[in-house]
Amino acid sequence: MNEKRMIEEEKHYEEVIAEESICINDNLVYEKPDTLLDTPMHYCPGCGHGVAHRLIAEAIDELGIQEDTIGVAPVGCSVFAYNYLNIDMTEAAHGRASAVATGIKRVLPEKYVFSYQGDGDLAAIGTGETLHTCNRGENILIVFINNGIYGMTGGQMAPTTLKGIKTTTTPFGRDVKVMGNPLKITELIAQLPGVYYCTRVAVNNPKNVRRAKKAILNGFQYQKREKGLSFVEVVSNCPSNWKMTPVESNKWMEEHMFTFYPLGDLKVPEKEDQ
Amino acid sequence: MKKELKLMKGNEAMAEAAIRAGADAYFGYPITPQSEVMEYLTNFANQKTGMVILQAESEIAAINMIYGAAGAGKKVMTSSSSPGISLMQEGISYIACAELPCLLVNVVRGGPGLGTIQPSQGDYFQSVKGGGHGDYKMIVLAPSTVQEMVDYVKLGFDLAFKWRNPVMMLTDGALGQMMEKVELFEQLPRETVKGIEKWATIGKTKDRERNVITSLHIQPDKMEEINLHLQAKYKKIEEEEIRFEEFAMEDAEYMITAFGLVARICQKAAMLAREKGMKVGVFRPQTLFPFPYKQIDSYTNQVKGILDVEMNAGQMVEDIRLAVKGKVFVEFHGRMGGVVPSPEEILEKIEEKFVGVPA
Numbered sequence: 134m135n136e137k138r139m140i141e142e143e144k145h146y147e148e149v150i151a152e153e154s155i156c157i158n159d160n161l162v163y164e165k166p167d168t169l170l171d172t173p174m175h176y177c178p179g180c181g182h183g184v185a186h187r188l189i190a191e192a193i194d195e196l197g198i199q200e201d202t203i204g205v206a207p208v209g210c211s212v213f214a215y216n217y218l219n220i221d222m223t224e225a226a227h228g229r230a231s232a233v234a235t236g237i238k239r240v241l242p243e244k245y246v247f248s249y250q251g252d253g254d255l256a257a258i259g260t261g262e263t264l265h266t267c268n269r270g271e272n273i274l275i276v277f278i279n280n281g282i283y284g285m286t287g288g289q290m291a292p293t294t295l296k297g298i299k300t301t302t303t304p305f306g307r308d309v310k311v312m313g314n315p316l317k318i319t320e321l322i323a324q325l326p327g328v329y330y331c332t333r334v335a336v337n338n339p340k341n342v343r344r345a346k347k348a349i350l351n352g353f354q355y356q357k358r359e360k361g362l363s364f365v366e367v368v369s370n371c372p373s374n375w376k377m378t379p380v381e382s383n384k385w386m387e388e389h390m391f392t393f394y395p396l397g398d399l400k401v402p403e404k405e406d407q
Numbered sequence: 408m409k410k411e412l413k414l415m416k417g418n419e420a421m422a423e424a425a426i427r428a429g430a431d432a433y434f435g436y437p438i439t440p441q442s443e444v445m446e447y448l449t450n451f452a453n454q455k456t457g458m459v460i461l462q463a464e465s466e467i468a469a470i471n472m473i474y475g476a477a478g479a480g481k482k483v484m485t486s487s488s489s490p491g492i493s494l495m496q497e498g499i500s501y502i503a504c505a506e507l508p509c510l511l512v513n514v515v516r517g518g519p520g521l522g523t524i525q526p527s528q529g530d531y532f533q534s535v536k537g538g539g540h541g542d543y544k545m546i547v548l549a550p551s552t553v554q555e556m557v558d559y560v561k562l563g564f565d566l567a568f569k570w571r572n573p574v575m576m577l578t579d580g581a582l583g584q585m586m587e588k589v590e591l592f593e594q595l596p597r598e599t600v601k602g603i604e605k606w607a608t609i610g611k612t613k614d615r616e617r618n619v620i621t622s623l624h625i626q627p628d629k630m631e632e633i634n635l636h637l638q639a640k641y642k643k644i645e646e647e648e649i650r651f652e653e654f655a656m657e658d659a660e661y662m663i664t665a666f667g668l669v670a671r672i673c674q675k676a677a678m679l680a681r682e683k684g685m686k687v688g689v690f691r692p693q694t695l696f697p698f699p700y701k702q703i704d705s706y707t708n709q710v711k712g713i714l715d716v717e718m719n720a721g722q723m724v725e726d727i728r729l730a731v732k733g734k735v736f737v738e739f740h741g742r743m744g745g746v747v748p749s750p751e752e753i754l755e756k757i758e759e760k761f762v763g764v765p766a
């Protein structure tokens with residue numbers, strides 16, 4: 134396409150979009166949440182992070198807690214989460230997001246605090262902080278993105294990498310005799326008395342996206358009622374480092390990840406508590 | 408609580424000072440010889456002022472709780488001893504880069520490794536020259552009495568907020584454990600420090616942009632800009648915050664340099680030397696960063712020799728040598744592994760090194 138034609142086409146679309154008739158609020162079916170900033174995301178095409186960010190932003194909007202929420206970003210692919218959410222945020226050292234969130238929540242108990250962490254951050258280098266934060270029942274929400282690989286550093290083995298899977302540090306596949314088994318940390322966490330709510334969701338299709346959003350909403354609502362720790366695992370994909378197209382990666386996730394990390398609630402509040 | 412005189416153990420006095428200074432939170436992990444700090448705080452702090460005390464699962468968790476709570480604009484503090492402070496170094500580097508105010512206390516014990524629980528000054532380099540990764544500085548206060556441990560808690564919080572920088576109190580196992588008479592300052596209210604809404608994560612109100620606390624700046628020019636800003640701040644701190652104490656320096660022909668507990672022992676040694684007719688004085692830096700280079704250099708026209716005494720293999724002595732730039736002999740005497748030098752031993756060193764030194 135030559136440049137002249139491109140300019141003409143752009144102009145045409147601008148005119149069409151500017152038509153007030155289709156831009157009236159009544160016709161809106163989808164809009165950017167207030168809490169989501171209008172910044173291009175650095176995530177790869179097809180990655181689950183963008184959807185997960187949006188769900189957090191929607192939940193914050195719907196609960197009207199934007200002014201009272203403080204987020205903690207991890208080290209990993211979502212290290213820049215603070216660039217996308219229009220709330221006060223802190224960027225933690227690798228693995229320490231839940232300790233940082235503890236520090237914030239203990240001095241600002243009336244605020245909503247959440248950490249957003251990947252599998253390497255939460256289940257390898259930060260396992261100690263994760264377990265103890267959960268065990269203390271800190272009144273916060275932890276959102277855990279599990280895609281079974283180190284994305285930011287270029288596809289190394291994660292604690293949650295499935296058996297036999299090839300990564301840049303397991304070029305012949307994960308040998309559990311050498312590298313241990315994939316860690317079901319969410320199952321471990323669900324055992325802890327301090328944990329009030331523990332669930333595993335995904336964002337691969339509209340039904341799961343709605344469930345994931347409900348889980349995040351639950352987490353913030355339980356926090357409001359000072360119930361203790363809410364833990365939401367989002368089983369996710371990594372097209373770039375799995376070396377698949379976005380569609381292939383979702384299919385692979387459904388077939389393999391969901392088998393080992395089954396979706397559903399691991400711990401829900403007692404009936405009278407809900 | 409009014410001003411009062413008490414006989415107190417260093418660690419407990421420091422804890423009481425934190426309560427009285429209006430501290431908002433303490434996060435820590437037990438380690439000898441400073442465990443009394445958290446024990447005292449858990450007994451009294453919350454009841455007196457509502458201060459938050461939390462025993463973390465590790466020093467790594469503790470320093471990251473400090474990072475979070477300091478980022479929320481609160482007056483926060485931790486204390487530990489050498490191996491524990493080593494574990495905190497990554498967090499301290501983040502805190503320094505993100506320019507968060509906090510008070511860290513190292514009740515130093517002998518090292519390296521697990522070492523001993525006896526006093527040492529072996530963490531001078533770690534405190535003053537970096538410790539963690541990257542170019543950063545902490546303001547380092549070195550008390551030599553239990554009274555100074557109390558006073559430096561208050562001073563430490565003031566400096567931390569004035570400069571938005573971590574402040575380290577470098578004390579040792581002997582000062583932490585010894586009992587001395589102290590004058591406790593009166594209770595200050597716990598109140599929000601003015602201006603924190605400009606940077607602290609306290610919830611983004613509609614009238615301002617969001618606050619982000621981070622030490623990540625991927626673009627090299629931006630990261631250099633942050634570094635230049637930090638270096639400019641450290642330079643200003645060097646201009647404004649140097650503190651030191653001189654003992655019998657007016658007519659001194661020989662100077663002992665020492666910090667912390669050792670400086671007190673050196674004062675006694677100087678008195679013993681004067682009884683023998685040697686004019687010896689003691690120069691004690693109270694701030695190790697910023698370091699009183701110029702003030703030490705100013706004595707190079709007056710003294711014939713310098714003896715630096717430390718409870719380590721010779722750390723501050725490097726800064727003394729930088730200060731005097733070869734103009735005066737600088738000798739060193741150090742004990743390690745938790746051994747505290749005696750005044751007689753230091754006197755012997757003075758005689759050994761300086762009797763017969765040409766003028």
